[in-house]
Amino acid sequence: MKTAPTHRPPFARTIVTQIYNFSAGPAVLPKEVLQEAAADMLDWHGSGMSVMEMSHRGPEFISIYEAAVRDLRQLLDVPSNYKILFLQGGGLGENAIVPMNLVGRVSPSGQPATIDFVHTGSWSGKSVKEAARYATVNVAASSEGTRFTTVPPQSGWKLTPGAAYLHLCTNETIDGVEYNFVPELADGTPIVADMSSHILSRTIDVSKYGVIFAGAQKNIGPAGLTLVIVREDLLGHALPICPSAFDWSTVAAHDSMYNTPPTYGIYIAGLVFAHLLRQGGVAAAERRNIAKAELLYAALDADDFYQNRVAQDCRSRMNVPFYLRDETLNDTFLAGAKARGLLQLKGHKSVGGMRASIYNAMPIEGVQALVDYLNEFAGRT
Ligand SMILES: Cc1ncc(COP(=O)(O)O)c(C=O)c1O
Numbered sequence: 001m002k003t004a005p006t007h008r009p010p011f012a013r014t015i016v017t018q019i020y021n022f023s024a025g026p027a028v029l030p031k032e033v034l035q036e037a038a039a040d041m042l043d044w045h046g047s048g049m050s051v052m053e054m055s056h057r058g059p060e061f062i063s064i065y066e067a068a069v070r071d072l073r074q075l076l077d078v079p080s081n082y083k084i085l086f087l088q089g090g091g092l093g094e095n096a097i098v099p100m101n102l103v104g105r106v107s108p109s110g111q112p113a114t115i116d117f118v119h120t121g122s123w124s125g126k127s128v129k130e131a132a133r134y135a136t137v138n139v140a141a142s143s144e145g146t147r148f149t150t151v152p153p154q155s156g157w158k159l160t161p162g163a164a165y166l167h168l169c170t171n172e173t174i175d176g177v178e179y180n181f182v183p184e185l186a187d188g189t190p191i192v193a194d195m196s197s198h199i200l201s202r203t204i205d206v207s208k209y210g211v212i213f214a215g216a217q218k219n220i221g222p223a224g225l226t227l228v229i230v231r232e233d234l235l236g237h238a239l240p241i242c243p244s245a246f247d248w249s250t251v252a253a254h255d256s257m258y259n260t261p262p263t264y265g266i267y268i269a270g271l272v273f274a275h276l277l278r279q280g281g282v283a284a285a286e287r288r289n290i291a292k293a294e295l296l297y298a299a300l301d302a303d304d305f306y307q308n309r310v311a312q313d314c315r316s317r318m319n320v321p322f323y324l325r326d327e328t329l330n331d332t333f334l335a336g337a338k339a340r341g342l343l344q345l346k347g348h349k350s351v352g353g354m355r356a357s358i359y360n361a362m363p364i365e366g367v368q369a370l371v372d373y374l375n376e377f378a379g380r381t
Pocket residue numbers: 025089090091092093123169171172173174194195196197215
């Protein structure tokens with residue numbers, strides 16, 4: 001690693017013609033999707049109604065819903081024994097909804113069952129705390145000792161025989177840590193994965209998971225919609241305290257229409273799914289995401305002006321936290337970024353520094369613009 005020059009050139013004033021939004025979520029959506037939604041805003045396909053004004057039980061919205069489910073099933077190659085559910089409540093809501101739906105499977109009386117967790121950062125930490133209200137929790141492994149810069153190898157996990165499930169956050173949005181493997185569990189314990197910040201960014205084998213959930217506001221659509229993909233044999237075990245609107249078997253039996261679903265969110269998600277299919281599906285998105293991540297990490301690693309602290313083998317392709325060696329320059333860095341149209345780069349308040357989220361909808365041109373600025377700010381020639 002080279003040492004960066006300490007001088008920095010003065011910034012030229014530039015006229016911003018292009019905005020790139022690096023928000024961790026709610027996050028950038030494909031421009032084509034927003035244009036389509038704008039065109040449909042007052043009158044969806046000649047119906048005379050905005051999607052927001054339609055009954056969720058009418059034929060217009062049902063067709064929107066069915067297309068969204070069909071396209072998502074195709075994108076993720078979701079096996080036929082899995083249900084796709086659209087709910088409300090977000091990722092944090094699922095931290096309660098998941099235990100309320102699954103603990104009863106191994107403990108119908110509601111007596112304490114055990115849930116295993118691997119604690120790899122802020123979001124899995126929140127999941128542990130919430131689940132402890134419904135069950136006994138066992139932190140089978142934690143990377144707290146490395147300040148959440150690693151994923152503990154599976155060989156060291158202390159799993160509970162007969163656990164209700166194993167919960168993983170497969171991409172830690174704040175810490176920038178992403179799993180590069182799917183654990184194999186010999187005893188058939190279902191794996192529950194919080195994929196909120198990397199769903200649809202890489203190919204996955206859905207059949208390896210019991211439940212996948214994700215808040216929509218990163219790679220799917222607007223906030224307010226939550227996606228759950230659940231294996232059918234895990235339905236029907238909800239604890240009596242589980243609200244009916246969050247009992248997955250009830251939601252599945254009503255095709256996500258037990259109560260009014262987040263209709264506009266489902267509509268935008270459907271546009272995103274169709275757009276992704278037109279762009280070659282998830283495998284093509286993954287190739288683009290690898291190229292973007294490599295470009296950005298190479299710029300951060302070029303010398304010691306910037307630092308990403310995550311172990312190489314589990315660096316997230318979606319969320320890239322980084323620090324300036326001289327943190328007194330943080331505000332100047334952010335102001336210069338904003339002046340160039342590079343928005344929302346400030347790191348999460350719990351960890352400080354910077355964070356660039358480069359979801360599916362971030363084009364490589366946006367990453368290149370950030371890299372150009374990183375180089376300029378570091379005084380690299
Ligand atoms: C991985 C992960 N899980 C859960 C959440 C919480 O989601 P929500 O704010 O929708 O409850 C987030 C939010 O950013 C997240 O990134």
